[in-house]
Amino acid sequence: MSRSRLAVWGDPIAHSKSPLLHAAAYRVLGFDWEYDRRQVTEAEFAGAVRDLDDSWRGLSLTMPLKDEAFRVADSHDAHAELTGVANTLLLGERIEGFNTDVGGIVDALGENGVVAPDAVRLLGAGATAASALVAVSDMGAGRVDVRARRPDRASALVALGEKLGVTVTVSTFDEPASTVELTIASLPGGTALDESVVRPLADHGGVLFDVAYSPWPSALASAWTGGEAIAGLGMLLHQAVRQIRVFAHGDPAAVLPDEAAVVAAMRAVL
Template identity: 65%
Template sequence: MSARRLAVWGDPIAHSKSPALHSAAIRVLGLDWEYGRRQVNADGFSAALHGLDDSWRGLSLTMPLKEQAFRAAEILDPHADLTGAVNTLLLGTSLAGFNTDVGGIIDAFAEHDVRSVSHARILGAGATASSALVAVAEMGAQRIDVRARRPERAQTLRALGERLGVEVNVGDFAAQVDGVDITVATLPGGAVLDTAAAFATGGGTLLDVAYAPWPSALASAWTSDDVIPGLAMLLHQAVRQVRVFVHGDPLHELDDEAGVLTAMRTALTDPSPS
């Protein structure tokens, strides 16, 4: 493979742990690749993408670029097609877009022995909420309650639920629902909710995709030990990204994947974001 450069793009980007995660995987796999970071905003994405030369193999995309990457991709994997969000681009003859956040959410729950659900709740209505909805639907959820500050933004999630054949109920943060199996919080890091304690009651296992600062206000309010930090999702979606960069397929396991996973998990304990 002559293309050997990789990077994560987003705005902001200095906090990203993706370089540490991917560099750890590259070392274990013995690849002559380099993985960096670049601050790119939504307005600058197209020019930055078209400015890449043949030395580039792929990109990881974070906020606010997942929708822009979706529009740029010429080929989409099923999860990207469903969610309208791409967090991984594989460069080559055609620009292929993938969404590994869906699998990252499923894998994070599975690691904590949560593999099937019937009733789920999602907090937030952005791009990650779409990934969360697809993930919990694939875990078996038939009823999904979405809570957002602005419920009108969540109407696309209702439409996505119709495509998936699941019931999606939309409301604001004041509309409580108890007795769910799992809660997936897709709110920005540092978000504070006046209703956090109410969500914690009967909220099942919580996956809060935010990981800085940690514990989040929501995780601190949870009334049980059933809390999964966002770093778990970050880790598992990154493993799937590495599969894409190596094999072109997020489902194709890596050589020595156990060793890769261990190295990447260790990289998460590094207090620096590099």
Template identity: 60%
Template sequence: MTGRTRLAVWGDPIGHSRSPQLHTAAYRHLGLEWTYQRRQVDRAGFVPALTSLDDSWRGLSLTMPLKEVAHDAVDELDRHAALTGAVNTLLLGETLRGFNTDVGGIVDAFTHAGVAEVRRARILGAGATAASALVALSDLGATEVEFRARRPDAADRLRPTAEALGVQLRTADFRAPASDVDATVATLPSGTVLDTDIAMPLAAVGGTLFEAAYAPWPSALAAVWPSPTVISGFEMLLFQAVRQIRIFRDGDQQRELPDEAVTVDIMRSAGMGD
């Protein structure tokens, strides 16, 4: 692999990102002399920064607030990026290709934890991660998804996506009576603490918890969750990065890396080393 050898993660803020540790460890193991750095880029600066890149650049990882603006800037979208309206991975070249690996990262996090199928699910929060969570739950087999948010109508923007997926979408306030689900995906901002009279009823019937936040860990919600399966958002970070590396190496997020299980273990150690 020669030519484009520079990569980076862009976002604002970006200093907290663990992506450089994950990617650098993987490239070292795979024998790729690629550099991967972080750069603070805001929405207004995204297009100028992108157009300034030369041919030494192979791709970019993108975090908030750039996923939507990148979606509008690319020439070609993969299925998950088209469904979510969000791009977190760019493969540079004559054609600018945009991917969403967050969806696959959530699916991989569930399957790695031994959860291969979900039928009924609940998503807490309706922010930026909610669309990827909805598509991931559909990929896991979900046909019914309930959104709970402080403003339930915030999830209405996801109804067209749910319809395209054949998923029945319901909305509710946090305090509404809750029914049993197979899995709960919490997409609330890191550090959110739900009142006990909200958290405990949801935990009692919430099935497996996937908590998108991972610092600090355990989150307030994970700490009270009774299910034997509680999945940290670090797992999504890890597995979406694996998919990004597949894209940067081979242009395909479904094509596994050589010796991938070992690569994942090395990345996990590097990402949890802070």
């Protein structure tokens, strides 16, 4: 049986642009694959994966399923292993887990001219912040300032920084802000911080990369004064490119045939 079925799972999932992105790519590549979406809760996830038959090639996972996806995978790529989350599962005799969000952040920043930041600030301390920390480490960052409403919840990022050789400090949003070259915001869409909090972060924050992209500009981007504000659509696009590489080749670094045309077709549907 041909493994031609794929889907994105999450809760909620109706908003996902992944079916549009993947369908556009498969048309260019000539892949006779079908890609759908399904609402799956954390409690349902493991059982739903077990119920998939041999027609399934892979899954894309969005919140809140990335932790669960890591747990069901039999093996993990380096980025999934570091962050403890997987947003991509390659199905077969064994389930392989990948985190393509890390590479998606690197690629999105790179196409906007951000390639080697030394000092970075992360706003938020969740799973996306962990991917962002690994991404900026891969780009050569040596210092990362994490801002969180509850700094005690960022202990995993401090430990991850030690593993990566990156100095991570943690504080609340309203503490004095040092100057950084790049700020990555992984706050939930629609989050609005008080102007008294945003102003010093913006004035000393360099380029803003906000993973939120709908609506755009976000409240944070609208108030940003330190440099350019970049929407998270690029991350969405490039993590999907890396997912398709996984589904096609089992390797997020294996370039697709005529990948420039694939990326252009995907960008056109965003």
